[in-house]
Amino acid sequence: MFFSRRPPSPTELSDAELLARYRQHGAVADLGVLYERHMPVVFAICRKYLRPDEDAQDAVMQLFEKLIDTLRRHEVAHFPAWLHATARNHCLMMLRSRQRAGPESGPVLVQFPDAAGVESVGAAHLTDDAEEQELTEARLQALEHALAGLPAAQRRCLELFYLEKKCYRDIAHETGFDLSLVKSHLQNGKRNLRHALTSPPNHTSSANAAR
Structure with a gap:
């Protein structure tokens, strides 16, 4: 049997x-x-x-x-x-x-913890220890300000990719961008956010304006 x-x-x-x-x-x-x-x-x-x-x-x-x-x-x-x-x-x-x-x-703040580069930078401004550390008002404002300073297309692509978990093709369909432009906006958006968070306050605005 x-x-x-x-x-x-x-x-x-x-x-x-x-x-x-x-x-x-x-x-x-x-x-x-x-x-x-x-x-x-x-x-x-x-x-x-x-x-x-x-x-x-x-x-x-x-x-x-x-x-x-x-x-x-x-x-x-x-x-x-x-x-x-x-x-x-x-x-x-x-x-x-x-x-x-x-x-x-x-x-x-909208944060994108899946982005290794952004996450490593954010650690200096926003402790990513969800078990113990408290998020402070100043850190939230710093990251919120940096995100708001991104070009609208870059910010939207980051939100769709990291926050709403959409793939490149879905982002392209929702925004009207072609796939190569979606990838470019994501790459540039992460770089600009990293730069905004690590630049001295008196240089951040001019750096963002240059972009």
């Missing part, structure tokens, strides 16, 4: 195995187990940006719904780090929406 081997339970699989199986089969139960493992940290990140706790809880659930689609389409190499960055960006998007509704939300 032959016995068929049962598929492993989601709880028996590593993060990478759960991601691979979810991409292959699309079973939300697999994603649910994976997300639950990291939910305490995700909730802690959301609480840093959103108050009251009910808003943070809503953000945690909204993020899971977003991952259902995103993780079927995008391959993620380092899930915990990617998830933490995605959670921060999700909260920042919520804050930006509130800011558009009124000034009481204060300055809001």
Whole structure:
């Protein structure tokens, strides 16, 4: 008599195995187990940006719904780090929406943690330790100012690529730019943002104006 081997339970699989199986089969139960493992940290990140706790809880659930689609389409190499960055960006998007509704939300920064070059520069201005460090008003304003100083096309491409996780082709379709121009805007935008953050204050404006 032959016995068929049962598929492993989601709880028996590593993060990478759960991601691979979810991409292959699309079973939300697999994603649910994976997300639950990291939910305490995700909730802690959301609480840093959103108050009251009910808003943070809503953000945690909204993020899971977003991952259902995103993780079927995008391959993620380092899930915990990617998830933490995605959670921060999700909260920042919520804050930006509130800011558009009124000034009481204060300055809001769009950050692009997937960009290694921008991330290394941002560390000097914005501590990327989501576990412990508090984001200060001055650092948020510095990065927000640097981002706002980019040409509109560069800023839009950065938002679509890093914040909304769109591919080059989707960005080209949404903006009307051809693929080569999309790549150019992303490359130049990261370089200009890096330059703005590392230049002395009295040189930043002239450097941006030159571009």
